[in-house]
Amino acid sequence: SQTIHQWPATLVQPVGSPLSLECTVEGTSNPNLYWYRQAAGRGLQLLFYSVGIGQISSEVPQNLSASRPQDRQFILSSKKLLLSDSGFYLCAWRTGSPGEKLFFGSGTQLSVL
Template sequence: SQTIHQWPATLVQPVGSPLSLECTVEGTSNPNLYWYRQAAGRGLQLLFYSVGIGQISSEVPQNLSASRPQDRQFILSSKKLLLSDSGFYLCAWTRGGGDYGYTFGSGTRLTVV
């Protein structure tokens, strides 16, 4: 069966520090991978998605970046965090075609102080 792992679960980082959140999927190959952010009391904002290794589509221009160094690994990064980067970050995967729906990771609560 397929599983998705996302870590860390919580993170407190000072303003201006770097960020690296990692997401890995097991039990499938060539998944579509996604990073979403959920601000407090808000809906889901798509940040990045990837349909293959090295293929990254950015939905929101900001100080975040994403990389997909391996087929089942998706990394969200920042060189310098802002206060506005605080939120709940969710990784998700699906297979192409849309019929499978998303499977989400358990999320990372990021607080920038």
């Protein structure tokens, strides 16, 4: 069966420090991968998605970047965190069909202080 792993679960970082959040999927190949940020009252904001290795689409211009170095690995990064980067980050995957559901990871609560 397919599983999605996301870590760490919580992270407290100072302003200006770098960030690396990792997500891996098991039990499937060539998944579509997604990074969302969940904020109260704003729902899930799509940040990045990837349909293949090295292919990244950015939805929101911001202080973050994403990479997909391997088929089932998706990384969210920042060189210098801002206070506004605080939030709950969710990784998700689905098959290639847009009619299929998303499978979500357990999320990372990021606090930038």
